[in-house]
Amino acid sequence: MAFFRSGLLWAIMFLTIYGVWAATSTSDTIIKPCNDSLDRNFCISSLSKSPGALQADLAQLSIIAVHLCIEEVKPVYDFIVHLRERNPNVSGLTDCVELLEDTKDELHDSESKLRRLSDANFNEYVADVMTCLSAGETNQDTCVTGLQETHASQTLLSAVKAKTDYLSLLIGDALVVVNKIADQGHI
Ligand SMILES: *[C@@H]1O[C@H](CO)[C@@H](O)[C@H](O)[C@H]1NC(C)=O
Ligand SMILES: *[C@@H]1O[C@H](CO)[C@@H](O)[C@H](O)[C@H]1NC(C)=O
Numbered sequence: 001m002a003f004f005r006s007g008l009l010w011a012i013m014f015l016t017i018y019g020v021w022a023a024t025s026t027s028d029t030i031i032k033p034c035n036d037s038l039d040r041n042f043c044i045s046s047l048s049k050s051p052g053a054l055q056a057d058l059a060q061l062s063i064i065a066v067h068l069c070i071e072e073v074k075p076v077y078d079f080i081v082h083l084r085e086r087n088p089n090v091s092g093l094t095d096c097v098e099l100l101e102d103t104k105d106e107l108h109d110s111e112s113k114l115r116r117l118s119d120a121n122f123n124e125y126v127a128d129v130m131t132c133l134s135a136g137e138t139n140q141d142t143c144v145t146g147l148q149e150t151h152a153s154q155t156l157l158s159a160v161k162a163k164t165d166y167l168s169l170l171i172g173d174a175l176v177v178v179n180k181i182a183d184q185g186h187i
Contacts, residue, residue: 026044026054027048027055027056029056030044030053030054030061033058033061033179033180034176036180037176038172039169042173043173043176046068047064047068047173047177050064050067051064058177058180058184059181061177063115065177066107066114066133066174068174069107069167069171070104070107070108072167072170073100073104074104076163076164077097077101077103080093080096080097080100080160080163081097084097087156090147090152092143092147092149092150092152095142096143096160099139099143100139102139103140103167103171106133107133107136107171110132110133110136110174110178114129114178117181117187119186122187126178126181130175130178130182133174133175133178136171137168137171137172140164140168141164141168143160144160144164
């Protein structure tokens with residue numbers, strides 16, 4: 001009985017430790033760039049949760065990070081198109097739709113260049129991707145500033161800002177990964 005009880009205790013302890021390990025499991029490849037992120041913990045947890053990220057090298061991680069942004073940009077874009085249809089008098093929303101279209105293109109362009117990254121095109125492609133992601137990160141701020149200038153309602157402004165800030169945070173995290181690839185100097 002005593003043995004059974006202590007066996008059970010061990011099992012509970014093991015499962016608890018395993019649970020904590022599984023929840024915080026990450027890799028140095030993820031931590032290193034995320035150390036430069038605006039929100040380190042968000043960066044580590046969002047990247048670590050992505051399929052394949054724990055085993056990924058830096059180049060593979062950059063594709064995973066950009067892919068997360070691509071999954072996020074579509075619902076944000078659809079949301080803003082829908083808002084514009086319901087608020088035709090808020091002129092800033094038309095600019096926002098165009099800016100989000102730019103972000104979408106910049107993200108797809110980045111993903112395709114990262115997938116084709118090689119020693120031969122390294123400097124050119126890494127520089128292009130950094131430019132695209134920086135632009136993609138700022139487009140959302142431009143959208144929000146534009147809405148403020150056209151005196152959009154506070155409700156509308158906060159709704160847009162919540163979604164676009166989240167997207168920009170993800171893009172910023174993709175950028176810190178690409179910056180590490182640039183530091184590394186090769187793939
Ligand atoms: C990340 O930053 C922490 C604390 O700032 C530091 O201890 C750690 O060594 C860094 N990790 C990597 C992989 O650079
Ligand atoms: C747009 O119209 C709504 C009501 O239809 C109004 O509440 C809002 O203030 C208007 N916004 C602008 C920027 O004119």
